[in-house]
Amino acid sequence: xxxxxxxxxxxxxxxxxxxxxxxxxxxxxxxxxxxxxxxxxxxxxxxxxxxxxxxxxxxxxxxxxxxxxxxxxxxxxxxxxxxxxxxxxxxxxxxxxxxxxx
Numbered sequence: 001x002x003x004x005x006x007x008x009x010x011x012x013x014x015x016x017x018x019x020x021x022x023x024x025x026x027x028x029x030x031x032x033x034x035x036x037x038x039x040x041x042x043x044x045x046x047x048x049x050x051x052x053x054x055x056x057x058x059x060x061x062x063x064x065x066x067x068x069x070x071x072x073x074x075x076x077x078x079x080x081x082x083x084x085x086x087x088x089x090x091x092x093x094x095x096x097x098x099x100x101x102x
Contacts, residue, residue, distance in 0.1 A: 016072050023071025027064040028052040 029052035033044035058064070 016076055019075045020068045020072035021058060023075075024058050024064050024068030025052050026071070027067025028059055028061070030067070031061065031063055 026049075029045055029048045030041055032048040032052060033041040034047075035041040035044050058068070
């Protein structure tokens with residue numbers, strides 16, 4: 001019974017770990033970019049994205065982790081709201097079929 005709960009909650013959330021890692025690396029690239037304000041750092045992001053993704057291990061800087069967690073949570077909320085607003089399709093039936101059809 002315990003492994004069923006683990007599979008139920010852990011397995012669907014594994015892709016969000018990859019999103020967390022990617023956002024964490026983007027936060028590292030932003031932090032390493034030259035510039036004092038947001039616009040200059042965003043322009044310099046292109047030069048620091050390579051060195052940020054060169055090392056697989058995540059850094060320990062709190063700013064990087066904040067960007068990673070916020071990015072993963074935002075992606076999770078996007079997926080959640082998209083699934084809530086999805087049309088309700090009936091399995092193995094044509095969508096929009098009338099009740100009186102054969």
